[in-house]
Amino acid sequence: MTDLAGVVPPVATPFTPDGDVDTASLERLCAFLLEAGVHGLFAGGSTGEIAMLTDLQRDSVVRTVVGVAAGQVPVIAGVVDTGTARVIDHARRAEALGADAVVATAPFYVQTHPDEVTAHFRLVHDAVGVPVIAYDIPGAVHSRLPETSVAELAGSRVIAALKDSSGDLAAFRRVLRLTAGTGLRVFTGSELFSDVALALGAHGAVPGLGNVDPHGYVRLTAAALGDEREVAFAEQERLAELFEIVAVADRSRVGATAAALGAFKTALHLRGVIDHPATAAPFSPLDAGEVARVRDLLIKAGLEVVR
């Protein structure tokens, strides 16, 4: 973990039409990502529909990803849940299954004070033997991790890394400034300004779209970390146009999460990586016209489709 860098896609969780984890497709997806050269795998992130998976399904996902990774790259496992004791239960299971680190948000459902949030991370840290990564995702948990809290947790080595999915570049830079010298690994969750984040000192990116086009993010990351700014910019622009797939679903019928994750899975299905585009119940699927628009955007981005 102390030198984790580069692209760490939050691996999508393929389902069978019956709603089971489609382990074969998940293995194929992990292999696809590894072949593209990603630097780590994030099993059970928001893109992996962690919030929708039962505990058994979470275990199955971690076990499968760890199995395919086989030590080639680190596997970090999402242990997202509402409260500290629940997160610790997940974290211990993920550790036992071979995860190299666990990724936790602040408590949610409840309303917390920042000091309660830092106490939460300390308790998770103390409960497991693997590093803890803090996950700042206000769109899901409806609170922010204050930059000063991140700095405090980094300074005391409670967290080893941060995934910032806030979309707030100003705060992200402040975190980089406040944690300089602590050893904290800082990752952006933004699909859309990975190039900038890396140029500013981030260690890597955790882009959901990285499932669909891992080669693109690997090229982007290499260029950005190698100071080939124009290459990184061009790649980022191409990926931004591809990201429009999350906007094809008719929002009078489909919620925001299903629109995004349904588009990623539809793309993976069209590309031949997974067998079914299904998202978890109760998410609504994309309709035929929307699938066709995803296909168009894949082709426009220069990606091969097989369906």
Added chain:
Amino acid sequence: MTDLAGVVPPVATPFTPDGDVDTASLERLCAFLLEAGVHGLFAGGSTGEIAMLTDLQRDSVVRTVVGVAAGQVPVIAGVVDTGTARVIDHARRAEALGADAVVATAPFYVQTHPDEVTAHFRLVHDAVGVPVIAYDIPGAVHSRLPETSVAELAGSRVIAALKDSSGDLAAFRRVLRLTAGTGLRVFTGSELFSDVALALGAHGAVPGLGNVDPHGYVRLTAAALGDEREVAFAEQERLAELFEIVAVADRSRVGATAAALGAFKTALHLRGVIDHPATAAPFSPLDAGEVARVRDLLIKAGLEVVR
């Protein structure tokens, strides 16, 4: 469930200082509530810190409450979780442990369309043999259950009851109007306008403060349902002043959830019902001055304290 009415307190979950469920205190609390004449027990609601309890702790709570209730009153069990499959897992366990109904929110952490939310409740309903109660608590899940969705679910008998913790009386009345004749049992989660909600046709109240002063809510409910409006009003006003205990904690140190639940537990401890005022980790406790203010408010409300 088809004739559940009256006070159904969301039972607090006492903890030992070590963070275990304090089963003996929980039994004492349930007995205290039953002696006061409550009409049902809600195990594992927001007040019961459901979001902070591990699955084993949730089971322990349901088992304990079912045991003390012993069929005298219905026990409804919170099965709060982020996604449908997770909620179903909880619901099946609660059913197996003897819960008479289960209480579920919309999915959260993810962002859903209302049609996905109604699909969610249908799936939960189809998965268990006990009635499903919908829990509208936007302060926790950050979405509303639209009144039309509630009406649709009530009309098709997917949900047997609603607990409305939205604080939005206009919407609450609209639900009452739209679900008239469907058999839906409608409960308010408001500590502060239970009298009004009952006068307008609600079947009962699920007040967190009902842990602290169940006798008061039993009197209030009897008066409101018996059309003794002035008695109900006076009782409600007294309870509103007692409710100020949730505002004693210094919010520069304690989050909103810990401020409220810490006050309830402190009050129960001062009243001699439970052995420890502890809330779940990582919540901050009330300090000595805050405890003293809770004691003052209890005495002012005419309640006996033993500590």
Added chain:
Amino acid sequence: MTDLAGVVPPVATPFTPDGDVDTASLERLCAFLLEAGVHGLFAGGSTGEIAMLTDLQRDSVVRTVVGVAAGQVPVIAGVVDTGTARVIDHARRAEALGADAVVATAPFYVQTHPDEVTAHFRLVHDAVGVPVIAYDIPGAVHSRLPETSVAELAGSRVIAALKDSSGDLAAFRRVLRLTAGTGLRVFTGSELFSDVALALGAHGAVPGLGNVDPHGYVRLTAAALGDEREVAFAEQERLAELFEIVAVADRSRVGATAAALGAFKTALHLRGVIDHPATAAPFSPLDAGEVARVRDLLIKAGLEVVR
């Protein structure tokens, strides 16, 4: 102002198709309201599209309403603006034009501390010779007037009345409790629980829908203040069904404000009270099908239409 009570409709501002204030229609509307027995007129509230009126139009509205009222009932004038000095300018003009009181919100666009908000009301109070009414409308100004601030302002006689459009009945009751004995006149802005608010001690209601059916709100208010609860309830339920007119506009085309105000004006046009249903630029109008649905709801509510 010290004994203002009853129905004080926030008078709609009719426009000509060219966007001028339609003074003749406004006079007819005021006469219609007075004949129905309202107890005051609120010129330039949110329903009066105060935010969209130029200063000259605001003046024209206040002048017209004061003229028709002719001392029969008090006229209160909205002086809504972003900052204190701007509000004071409006308040002085309204006072000069004969308004009996002015209605101000907290500052908005900027982000304030509650102590800055109370200072704001003190400055407005000190600048004019007429009473100041505080307007709590978080849906428009995106901050709440804390109950303790209202109590402080009432206790020091800075504000003479409150219009509460928060929709938060629990907070409303707390205000009633905290301001008891101060002489503060408390009005609800809710169309949908005027009966309850009055039964709990509110002095009156300021319902936008009162433009469309002033007779209904006058009956409701008389019944509620006269303790004829069932009459008030039945009237309130009828008005709640009428209020569904605000939901007829297709929200994929029309914003929330235009949907509500367009419905009120369409209803007034259909009833023959005003000459044009136009709202201010840039609001989108209701289409023919939506107008037909408004007509249906008027008829269903037992109101006469002439178009």
Added chain:
Amino acid sequence: MTDLAGVVPPVATPFTPDGDVDTASLERLCAFLLEAGVHGLFAGGSTGEIAMLTDLQRDSVVRTVVGVAAGQVPVIAGVVDTGTARVIDHARRAEALGADAVVATAPFYVQTHPDEVTAHFRLVHDAVGVPVIAYDIPGAVHSRLPETSVAELAGSRVIAALKDSSGDLAAFRRVLRLTAGTGLRVFTGSELFSDVALALGAHGAVPGLGNVDPHGYVRLTAAALGDEREVAFAEQERLAELFEIVAVADRSRVGATAAALGAFKTALHLRGVIDHPATAAPFSPLDAGEVARVRDLLIKAGLEVVR
């Protein structure tokens, strides 16, 4: 306007202790900014406390800034108000006073549909002879300008420029992509990622902190536009540390707007540019300790102070 680029500070509006616009200080501030080499002056932005200024004060500010600019650089004037007709009134006055362009937000206080927002900008555009600049500032107006709306308005030449104060870099890039080739001039309102925005294709920056350290932003802008990325980055980092002055005020006493604007004015006072640090009523001032912390941060940033 068609080639406006670089630093366009939103000029602070100095006040006398009596709350009048301190014209002499404003002249001195404009001269200070011009001497530093800024490329335009934005009179009456959010930093200029536009929301707190009376119409006469707004006029005085525009007149003063236009006078000092004397054609050396363009002057753009904020015409912020709640509704279209009000904005047009301001825009016509600003045009008459010599402003080279006007800056308008979407309507606020009311709730609009995006199509109503584009209609609003069309109406403002049609009403004046100077270019219209769209101001996206969701923290103040509580709605976003959708990227597609900006693109539509740019494509039809309704708006000549955009000031984006959303803090949302992903959306900002999308705007740049969608408006490429339309001639739209795109400015960031971010103090904290001006360097990035310029590197990505923005034409300039409108930083409130540019009042305090215009030389820094001029250097930053020159470096960023001149592709001296490391110089720009270093300057941006220094300015980010200086920006911590907005966080010195005790937020249990001072609101967010007063904390930021009070810090800017305190800094300008300490630097000897303006005579009084006063913000508009009812904002709370910084206390002595907070002023001392601002002074420390100025010195740390290498700026000269005279008080």
